[in-house]
Amino acid sequence: MAKIAFILLCHKDPDAIIKQAQSLTAVGDYISIHFDARAKAVDFARIRKALDANPNVTFAKKRIKCGWGEWSLVQATLLATEAAVEAFPRATHFYMLSGDCMAIKSAQYAHEFLDRREVDYIESFDYFASDWIKTGWKEERLIYRHWFNERTQKRRFYAAFALQKQLGLTRAIPDDLQLQIGSQWWCLRRRTVEWILDFCRDRPDVMRFFRTTWIPDETFFQTLVRHLVPENEIDSRTLTFLMFSDYGMPVTFYNDHYDLLLSQDFLFARKISPEATELKRRLGVLYSSEGTRFQISNEGRSLYKFLTSKGRIGRRFASRFWETESSLGRERELLIVVCKKWHVAKRLLERIRQVTNVPAIEYLFNEESTALPDLGGIQSTLGKRHRHRRALMRMLFDYYETDRLIVCMDPANLDLLEDFCGDRSVTRLLEVECQFSDDYLIGHAMRVGLAGDRTPRETLARLLPTIRHDMTHESDRIRDAGFQNHARMREIDPPETNARLIADFLTIPQDRAMEIAMTDYLFAD
Template structure:
């Protein structure tokens, strides 16, 4: 029967490491731990104390690790040597990290290994497979890399540029066909022993890989393909890993449990450190007798589809605040538009009194127009105008109504478009006015175009220009592509006003007459 020796590479969270190791050994398997020498001494002492005298756990000689460096390969080799020495009955060595968790039970995993006597490691042609998505490719091999790309970035790229300028290319060791693939593998014991023997026999190979970049993606992949017949290699990685468009591993969370256990692989990474419930469920799965068949869906294709199309079938899904501010077609805003604010407020009060719908004043123009408690966004005019769609959404929530009326100005095309963008229904009643001299002066004073002490000469310069702007606003409103936009002319007869009110408000004729009678602008 197969017995796993897990090579666990970790660098932090001793409590999590101890829990992970105990879960892996609960089904009779063994673990060789390599704890990064850069990690805290107290953390390593805690791990060492937890497994002192435990025959199923051994500690590997520690090295200081850095991403993209040979040190990660050396740490793996140290863990492999420790596992081979401590566990003579281990049949397979499985490379895992602290972010890996099983997605099969140990019983099912051993059954899968028993089906085919092969090494499970992704190993594809380095130069033709297209495995590297972005960044350096051939340069990883043909130039020497002495500096850590993340910690000493300037030196890393400076040394690369110097070698390129001086054409200091080097050859690949004789007899090796370069391969690349996932660094998470499961190899048979004899294969690992052969790799270690090759390292001792071919110091030139080790010397070459020591100065390649990201050798954990090429070292074992190349040597296994060199030592093992192709028929004895399963090129599918045993650990389920997917990558984003930027080449970063996808992180899995608590709600991914069913998706992960439906994959054909034995383990998965990266499991989020915050996904405590998922980690606990997967640890328990390893010690169980469960044997769930794969779902049949290609997990990598699913992740790629979801991330490239968005969860609602688009390239980018809606932001949380966009979804929250969306009104929906079942909600309707009736916009009462006029510059005669007294007249429009009187109509809004009459609509409210008739019980047709909640009606509000010029809430985006005057802070004094009261609103119910909307969580603070209603407290200032600046907040209301900055979050117009959210204000309307909250008004619907607070009033628990499907329709509401709001007073607006003819220039308020922005709020009207916000309503349509929020998928809400919109009906506009435009109470047209002839801009009188008094109205023009009131607007000029409100906007600071005239002051209390302005002369008639100053007014004569400002008011005609202001009248032209108001006429332009009226034209834009008439020509705006609004679904329902019913104008009421300044000299409209009562019958015309009633018809417009019925069309916009959806009320009966008697209610429309009552509203028309209450219209403060009617003689």
């Protein structure tokens, strides 16, 4: 059975470290600790006093001062790993942890999980081909030398970079290495760790290169594992559950996250809040439990995305200023013309403008080029319009200083129709049902990329029934939704019938509605 030697890098909260070490070693696992040399000596002395008698605990033979983005983090990891390899010959796996990580599964589950596959678990993606780095420097991390800490010596850091760039002092990446990047939280087999330590002794050129790269803890082990281990023995994932906010900051877990953490397909999680004492207690008990069954749903990241995008009312995530009121307003009336033939709806809207003077906007959720006033950027892209649909509509009501507004929508926009029809405002739908000739459907297929100029007639003949059925299906979905105030104006009906529908839709007299219904070439293609 697997026996894990945990490689713990920490720099604060000695009492929490002591409890963490006691919990992890209570079931027979091991731990090797590197406590940052920047931390208080009295704190390290307390840790040594509490754990020195524990045979399953060892310490790095040398403590160094660590800094974010520096080689020192890799150096500290290597020192703790060397100590673990020497002290624990029965350890089969070496698992990288920080002081704010905790197990979210039992030791029994973790050991069985590691026994299932003979692989190393480490995120490792091609440095240059992948999009793991979302923003900021990429090649600059490697081809320039970085001697200073970006956070504590910012002026020196950027001055040294600017000077090298000005003088063209770049360097080459070691020829035999394909640089990789990924999370620094890995779990490696003993054989792999021994290979890495041997490599470090045999390749001083590689060590010199990584010592002056920026953020090497995201590239050093990731690159070496890919260099030393066959690809089929690497699972490019981390076993530590972590999430980042939109601002690149790690998400912190609290007491009420216990059930969520247990349901994730990971063995550990970070970052656990120092104040989450109850969560830490429950997770500590969990690690030594036996026979515990875990229901894996793995919805953590999607839940976080949902909560941060929707906002928690009155709690952690505040809404944007334009979303403080989610309704269009009870006193307002939104009139929606729904039509698949956009040119027909646009003709209808133009005639309505002339007869009623009600502000009317064409396919604002379908066409980027729709003419809209400047609303502070919320109208600038279709993506923003869809995300902030109600806010956009409220702003349009305010801009035109009106309580009535007409817009056009495509029948495919059922989600928009459901959203607006569910609002507290009055929403009316006028669905314009058109006839679709074969020539129109062929043109539609070409516009949306289903066919081209050279598509054989036989292929088009097989395609047309499907396209026609798809358009019928969109109309059926709208009817099945059961919207209130929904009327259907049909091309095949006489103008008198359509005029009655228009009069009800716009709440205007019958004679003015007849002017609209009698519009020349309204349904012409």
